[in-house]
Amino acid sequence: MRVVEKEQVMGATEMDRTIQRLGHEIVEKSGGAGNLVLIGIRRRGVPLAQRLAKAIRAIDGSVVPVGTLDITLYRDDLSLVAPQPVVHSTEIPFSVDDRDVVLVDDVLYTGRTVRAAMNGLFDLGRPKRVRLCVLIDRGHRELPIEATFVGRYVQTSDTEIIEVRLEEVDREERVMLVERVP
Amino acid sequence: MPHRLRHLLGIEPLSAAQIADLLEQAKPFQEIQRHPLKKLATLRGKSVALAFFEPSTRTRISFATAATRLGADTMQLQAEASSLQKGESLLDTVWTLDAMKPDCIVMRHRSSGAPHFVAQHLEIPVINAGDGMHEHPTQALLDALTIRDRKGTLEGLRVAIIGDILHSRVARSNIHLLAKFGCRFTLVGPAMWVPRELEDLAPHVRRVARIEEALEGTDVVLVLRVQLERLHEPALPLDEYIHLYQLTPERLHRAKPDVIVLHPGPMNRGVEIDPVVADGPHSCILEQVTNGVAVRMNLLYVLIGGPPLGMEETHAAD
Numbered sequence: 001m002r003v004v005e006k007e008q009v010m011g012a013t014e015m016d017r018t019i020q021r022l023g024h025e026i027v028e029k030s031g032g033a034g035n036l037v038l039i040g041i042r043r044r045g046v047p048l049a050q051r052l053a054k055a056i057r058a059i060d061g062s063v064v065p066v067g068t069l070d071i072t073l074y075r076d077d078l079s080l081v082a083p084q085p086v087v088h089s090t091e092i093p094f095s096v097d098d099r100d101v102v103l104v105d106d107v108l109y110t111g112r113t114v115r116a117a118m119n120g121l122f123d124l125g126r127p128k129r130v131r132l133c134v135l136i137d138r139g140h141r142e143l144p145i146e147a148t149f150v151g152r153y154v155q156t157s158d159t160e161i162i163e164v165r166l167e168e169v170d171r172e173e174r175v176m177l178v179e180r181v182p
Numbered sequence: 183m184p185h186r187l188r189h190l191l192g193i194e195p196l197s198a199a200q201i202a203d204l205l206e207q208a209k210p211f212q213e214i215q216r217h218p219l220k221k222l223a224t225l226r227g228k229s230v231a232l233a234f235f236e237p238s239t240r241t242r243i244s245f246a247t248a249a250t251r252l253g254a255d256t257m258q259l260q261a262e263a264s265s266l267q268k269g270e271s272l273l274d275t276v277w278t279l280d281a282m283k284p285d286c287i288v289m290r291h292r293s294s295g296a297p298h299f300v301a302q303h304l305e306i307p308v309i310n311a312g313d314g315m316h317e318h319p320t321q322a323l324l325d326a327l328t329i330r331d332r333k334g335t336l337e338g339l340r341v342a343i344i345g346d347i348l349h350s351r352v353a354r355s356n357i358h359l360l361a362k363f364g365c366r367f368t369l370v371g372p373a374m375w376v377p378r379e380l381e382d383l384a385p386h387v388r389r390v391a392r393i394e395e396a397l398e399g400t401d402v403v404l405v406l407r408v409q410l411e412r413l414h415e416p417a418l419p420l421d422e423y424i425h426l427y428q429l430t431p432e433r434l435h436r437a438k439p440d441v442i443v444l445h446p447g448p449m450n451r452g453v454e455i456d457p458v459v460a461d462g463p464h465s466c467i468l469e470q471v472t473n474g475v476a477v478r479m480n481l482l483y484v485l486i487g488g489p490p491l492g493m494e495e496t497h498a499a500d
Contacts, residue, residue, distance in 0.1 A: 081488070
């Protein structure tokens with residue numbers, strides 16, 4: 001199986017603009033950032049959450065705590081995937097009880113990752129509210145899950161893949177639509 | 183793709199890299215011990231057979247806790263209540279358990295090599311929870327995790343081991359493990375329990391006569407449990423053992439200021455260890471217990487969390 005790039009969905013400038021806009025939306029729809037915490041879903045949700053925190057700080061001066069959630073142990077397909085995924089640390093050095101949590105991920109697709117993330121989050125405490133922020137929503141949900149904050153909706157077929165490349169992880173900055181060809 | 187671990191029968195055959203992976207991967211499971219909700223569904227629908235042919239409380243409870251925290255069920259066989267009492271052979275007992283379709287078997291047996299023998303006859307992973315005087319690999323892993331957390335590294339540490347080393351599978355597994363990271367060992371105890379052959383276990387193992395000498399400048403002290411039934415007059419009266427080998431605060435002063443003290447439990451307070459040391463700032467005894475659950479959770483995840491053997495090509499993770 002090969003993957004071929006079909007088109008670029010976003011470039012670096014547009015990604016940055018989108019993150020700034022999402023930061024504004026989060027502050028606006030939260031009545032200030034006072035009780036907010038951002039939790040990035042490993043892997044690419046983590047640098048996105050950090051960038052959002054930076055954007056929010058520039059907007060209203062609030063320092064929003066950022067945590068990292070690893071969902072491996074909560075996946076529902078562990079007995080199907082190989083090689084076996086390595087479990088990484090969840091690093092949430094603050095209580096989530098009564099906080100206004102925004103989960104952050106790069107792409108929203110089936111919703112299964114977000115389901116797993118919510119299970120993981122609720123093992124840590126009882127947040128007051130949980131919302132979801134994604135850079136790309138590509139459709140094809142298999143669970144009743146929607147994002148409150150969406151960078152861009154992209155129409156895709158189920159043989160297509162959205163690849164988000166981030167400087168911190170991939171040493172490049174863009175979003176691509178790629179297709180699997182047999 | 184790295185070699186996938188099929189069983190955990192002993193520390194000796196593992197590489198330093200495999201051990202480092204098992205310790206590193208235990209970290210997220212250590213975090214789970216601090217969560218308000220410790221129950222996961224990762225191994226839901228799987229079952230772990232706990233076959234303890236020799237009495238055990240803490241190791242058995244630790245494995246059972248690890249399994250249930252991951253959402254697996256346990257099937258528990260206890261030596262006292264089993265058909266072993268009725269003369270069934272080891273293999274028949276194990277085949278009977280296996281016919282109830284567990285996903286792995288955790289096994290303790292008084293004969294060295296029993297888990298290796300069983301592993302040859304079963305398709306499922308076998309975890310050695312202690313075999314005779316041979317190995318106790320999960321104890322060595324949890325000890326190493328405890329040491330690494332406190333010291334930051336395992337490399338090149340000086341380790342003193344005190345007591346009945348001859349009969350101790352804990353001591354053997356610990357020496358095998360720590361020697362792979364270049365640790366140096368001093369062993370001390372009654373001569374009958376510290377035979378010369380122990381020096382052949384690893385490159386830097388030295389027997390010394392006095393406990394003070396063993397403790398001099400050491401980073402880690404591993405105190406072994408004295409099995410009181412092995413102490414008897416006139417060879418070695420109990421008060422003589424206490425006088426010569428008990429780990430006391432005064433003796434511990436000879437070690438490095440940041441020395442840590444480990445004991446695999448259960449402890450005989452006032453025999454091999456002074457209660458002041460057991461409860462003091464150098465003691466890691468309760469951390470060992472907590473880390474035991476984390477190490478065993480990771481091991482169960484590694485051995486039975488993925489696809490069954492031979493069905494690994496379905497689709498890639500991520």
